[in-house]
Amino acid sequence: MSGPPLLYLLLFFAIPSLIMVLASFRSPGEFGGLAPFLEDGKVDLNLDSYARFFTDPVYAQIFLKSVWYALLTTLFCLALAYPLAALIAKSPQRYRDLLLLLVILPFWSNFLIRVYAWMIILGPNAALARSVNGALAWFGHEPVPLLFSSFAVLVCLVYVHLPFMVLPLYANLEKHDQALLDAAQDLGANAWQRFWRITFPLSLPGVYAGAALVFIPALGIFAIPDILGGPGDSLIGNVIKQQFLETRDWPFGSVLSIVLTVAALALAGLAAWIGRRNLGAPSSAKQARA
């Protein structure tokens, strides 16, 4: 089972990535790309770029900001996606597929125009901004820009990642046994208790999957701050992009990317480990019934 995907990823991911891992130990080319590997008999290998990253606090600072944004995005996505996935999972069979498709349909339109649509919604002359600032003015507060701000970036981040939380949650919730919940209701549990004691623990694998598929990509995002972020919304993804598309410093870009990837994998591993230890969710409906 693991053979074909392993082979494919080794060939089309691991090996190309190794090229860039090697690049992180080299020097940038004077006018772009990488410096020659072998020059005058000397091999170009050094730890300069790593040293720069570890001795300069600003990169860790920006990285932590990105983690924060990604975390907020994941939490808001979870809050919005859970009811959606739950409703779809409990719908009659014939509506389920359509409701699911309706969730993902908007995301087959182009990313840019979806972001532009948000720029229209959040624009200073649009209804939302006017009512918010009108209310603020009533309290004597200065008007607050909705566009070109962290708020705009977060709203867009949540929007863009929402289906990647809904779909895994749905895939998990779909198999929950209604009989279990009925039994609990018969025994006197109210709606909240049924949710918190039965549904949520059973859905944890779906929650983790969704969280991974939102948090990890959100860490590296750069397009959204570029288009509607404010002056202080530069994230680690933006810094990485600049290394390749402005400074032409591929080694440093590789270093930042490797650190990002390793950190993301480590955080995912940590979350999974915590989940297995602390929450001790019943690993099957069979166990829960016992």
Added chain:
Amino acid sequence: MKQFAALCLALALAAVPVAPAQAKDEFHLYNWNNYIAPETIKRFEEFCKCAVVQTYYSDNEELLAKLAAGARGYDLLVPTANAVEALIHGKQLLPLDKSQLPNLKNINPIYMNTSFDPGNKYSVPYAMSTTIIGYNDQKMKELGLPTDTWAVIFDPKYLEKVKGRVTVLDSANELFAAALKYLGYSANDVDEGHWKEAASVIEKAKPYWAAFNASSYIKELTVGNIWLVHGYSNDIFQANLDAQAAKRPFHILQGMPKEGAVLAVDNMVIDKDAPRPDLALKFIDFMLEGKNSAELTNLIGSGNPNLEAVKYIKPEILKNPAIFPDKAVAAKLEQLKDLTVAQRRLRNRMWTDIKAGR
């Protein structure tokens, strides 16, 4: 399952004829989007009896990154001067066979024989733009702000009046150049002390800016959400056309700062691995004809280094000092030079500090 697979296959086959045909002679042009008039392409296709396949990039650095990683298959590229410099040093370009370019004499000599390509061995000027100030004339008049100096972008005493309504380009090179010009230095100044001064000017002005933006700022300027921008002359020209078309009560005008600005001359160059360098040379000579060169200027308001083109350019564009600056202004325009690795790293470090946002 089988029917689904069959449907997918049917769709895939249906999509194939939509892909471009591979029959005729093909000329691969790698260019900025909307940087050549469709009529010009059609005429060239008739002239050379070939098919023009266009691919686009939206930034010089994208072009450089792709070529540095080894991408091939393009015939003609249209990089800006500092990218040409990088390509020449990277030995990425084919020297031009001048005997095939009789129309080369049409180009204004002041744009020839540059420091990065002496004798024009590899490049020929195509079109130009400047990085200047764009503004909403109604708002600027209301607020009594000057529009001919970088101070209106950098000086807090002016910025106070437009707080949250100003954007600057999200480009370290462009913004530092503007700040250096504002301080009275050359845009190509590489003194670290001067760079630090420029960085501090930027930091002082940053709280008043709405965003660092190179992609959606023109939209916001055109509809009136943003009133003042640091932007490209072509974009600002287009914004005014759009504003007029939407019957807005204001104009979007170009302001040429008296301290000077960055001039970007885009050049036609041939990739050394070009599959059809002969077609590329034909194209270059074709675009050196006044009539063809003028079409782009009339379309997007770009500057034009071609003396023959003047006959064909719309008079209102010719009169525009931001597109065709007079001698005094032209003397203060500078083309950006490429930086060394150490300089690029230093600049990026300062830029990261600015963008880290405290």
Added chain:
Amino acid sequence: MRRQPLALWVAAGAGYAFLYIPLVIVVAYSFNNSRLNAEWVGFTFDWYTRLFHDQDMLAAAGNSLLIALTASAVSTVLGTMAGVALYRQRSRLLSILVLAPIAIPEILMGVSLLIFFVLLNFTLGLVSVALAHIAFCIGFVAIVVRARLAGMDELLTEAARDCGASPWNAFRYITLPLIMPGVIAGALMAFTLSIDDFVITFFTAGAGTVTLPLQIYSMIKIAVTPEVNAVSSLLMLLTLALIIVASRLSPSLLRSE
């Protein structure tokens, strides 16, 4: 339909509203009589007319659809296998190889794949783009399939094996139908990721290979005109129609038993 708490309806409704308000703007603005996607000026069909004459845009849309269908199909198969393998074998290596493409910044993956293809003298084109897309889509499918398997009763599969079914038959007739919602969810995600990918596609596309995102992003500095809204609206409609037709043709496809 079983009566669900009102709170659930309201919350889900809010979710759908959040998803669809921007989409309503996207579709509405495809009829906007202004080059910019910024403010409503007036109604026009111009952009649709222009789209039907725009060979480049249509070809780009066709390429995107072709690549997305291929990439999502292959990555769903490989991703499902990976998801099952992850659940049963808990292989560290596979785990990392599956998650890393999701974590790695797209620019790095794009540049590294380009260098890799060039080193192999592999001609860049639609195929190179599809291969790249498959690489980053596998992980999404695998994670969802693994989550679906978590907590599933493997008793049924064991029973089938005890009764003499081969591993493939046990998988095909027992496991696969049970994990089908996960597989479908993964396939939908893979398709979505592929059809809208820009960065990796930019680096792995050949000279003359244009996908819809490449075409659209190149307009970013001038104006992303409502023609883009038009092509997006049509593409959404087309894909929706395709899926509805497919599910009518093979009703068992999307159902889980």
